[in-house]
Ligand code: SF4
Ligand code: SF4
């Protein structure tokens with residue numbers, strides 16, 4: 001009798017805890033004003049709790065949560081236990097996480113390197129402070145002095161609901177861009193810590209909506225938009241018709257599921273119809289057409305991106321990645337090429353081989369997946385494409401290095417190829433190219449402000465604030481050199497910047513993909529010899 | 531009575547030296563082996579600039595360790611103060627080898643001539659680091675007691691060391707060296723265990739200096755000082771960027 005009562009009471013308490021958390025994390029619309037553009041990136045003063053109110057929406061769709069293997073009813077009753085168990089697992093499975101808990105000396109080299117700190121002044125957006133959120137729990141529960149003498153002694157944190165709220169807030173204000181890690185004397189990569197923290201939050205039932213909805217769609221439908229096969233086919237046919245009409249050519253194609261093509265091409269599904277993404281799709285089609293390379297896209301692997309990367313849940317990422325691996329085999333292609341997408345490049349080229357083994361059924365000449373910029377650059381170098389640069393005459397172009405490319409994976413098999421090859425492509429098709437200030441490009445590039453799961457409309461406040469450094473840098477180049485076009489190689493960057501440009505008072509048309517420029521400059525049908 | 535105090539001092543000095551060395555060595559090695567080496571790294575996450583060869587990675591890490599290259603990209607003041615601190619600290623440690631080797635090689639004697647200047651520079655660097663940590667609002671925000679504690683501890687070591695240099699406080703150097711050489715003999719720990727320690731120099735400032743060093747060594751494995759060994763295991767720094775050419779196996783997913 002008494003036992004029953006306690007059980008009921010306990011549930012009450014747990015349900016209440018969940019209700020409190022849901023209330024705390026409730027999304028509320030926050031309007032923020034973009035700063036005035038001056039071309040300078042100033043380091044703001046500390047402004048504690050400036051961004052505490054920004055909460056990413058929680059995922060509540062039970063079917064999705066169950067599919068992903070996360071609790072379906074919000075915060076679970078025994079969350080502390082599960083939290084620590086998951087954290088222990090992270091510490092044992094990821095050397096990065098374990099090591100980075102230990103070796104930070106709080107030197108402060110990273111404090112002013114995060115675009116979210118620069119944009120908001122919120123101290124918890126300083127990379128080291130963000131990582132400290134986890135380190136405090138680590139010291140309290142995973143070190144001997146912490147276990148013996150408690151959190152005060154080791155400057156740790158006990159598990160409380162407040163801590164959950166802070167974690168959820170600030171680990172969803174990190175775009176895992178790894179800029180901080182460039183400057184850290186030990187290469188401490190806050191992104192790794194954020195990924196682990198997100199998975200720990202998932203395990204206790206605090207699952208962010210935008211990011212995990214996409215993981216679900218990518219696993220079930222094969223693309224981030226959740227389009228079914230016929231919808232993809234329709235969309236691509238539409239693109240093809242459009243292209244044929246525009247160019248008045250009926251042999252240029254956007255093939256889908258064509259067995260025996262030479263290239264399997266994967267790209268973010270946003271390229272199928274979002275703007276300006278679609279312009280790059282035209283560009284890819286023209287490159288393949290003009291180079292005479294037969295290619296195909298796949299309905300099974302209709303997505304280049306892989307949001308599984310953004311949380312330390314290896315299985316999610318692996319499952320999504322497998323579709324590409326399978327499609328390549330089923331379609332009997334000779335090589336795999338990836339389109340313009342930041343983190344795709346990292347997963348497809350860096351991790352595919354680890355997760356599913358080499359694409360060893362491909363042509364031995366192309367054992368590894370290629371980037372479309374590698375392919376185009378190669379063709380340009382060989383003179384296989386006829387280019388009329390004057391088609392881009394109106395543009396003075398600059399390039400935003402997408403952080404997941406810039407700081408994760410080389411191109412062309414040489415260090416720094418990820419900077420040189422895309423620039424070479426732009427220079428190959430445009431007359432005027434100018435870089436933004438050195439501290440904002442290449443390995444030091446700033447994130448666009450919406451990467452790695454922060455592109456949802458619910459994140460508008462952080463998106464606007466986080467875009468500040470990039471916007472200032474672009475403004476600077478515009479003032480100094482009259483730049484009027486920023487070329488991108490990332491679908492998220494494109495979506496983010498084409499929204500941020502107007503917000504900061506710059507025309508949306510100044511945002512586009514590199515292959516948009518390539519597409520404009522290619523002279524079709526004018527092939528002499530290859 | 532005098533003998534009793536003498537005995538306790540001898541026991542204390544010998545004891546802390548052995549305890550400190552033991553805790554440091556065991557703690558450091560355990561952390562490195564079980565904490566870092568044995569923990570798997572599932573994916574390759576090298577950070578730009580990403581060398582594609584082993585020699586490239588070695589060069590990169592050497593640049594980080596010897597010249598603080600990553601740090602140099604950020605704040606100049608921290609880079610200079612940090613580098614001077616580490617470098618002069620290293621020189622001072624090397625200089626102290628003269629108490630442990632016999633005969634003393636020429637370069638150590640030479641180093642001895644510059645010792646005061648080096649130690650002063652070390653102190654200046656420490657003061658800059660301390661003041662910066664305190665004054666810079668952002669760094670202050672992320673600093674906790676432990677961060678100031680280490681700086682103060684090392685300052686204490688350096689200050690007592692500098693003072694030992696002066697006639698007024700100077701211990702009998704011959705005695706110190708003899709004691710150190712005795713401590714390094716294999717049988718000495720056993721003698722200490724059966725309460726027959728060697729005769730230790732009784733200079734109070736020297737004992738303070740030694741105690742602080744012992745404290746630093748004991749604190750080392752449980753603190754952020756582990757960055758010294760940990761750096762070499764940092765996956766963003768020590769991995770070769772060749773995942774496309776050579777398959778990297780995830781240790782817990784060999785499938
Ligand atoms: S730069 Fe690295 S070591 Fe320094 S505070 Fe930041 S994370 Fe810690
Ligand atoms: S990874 Fe990027 S977003 Fe995250 S803390 Fe570092 S700089 Fe900021």
Ligand code: SF4
Pocket residue numbers: 175176177342343401402403404405446447448449450451452490492493
């Ligand atoms: S969206 Fe682009 S800039 Fe932003 S994090 Fe991703 S790759 Fe980086």
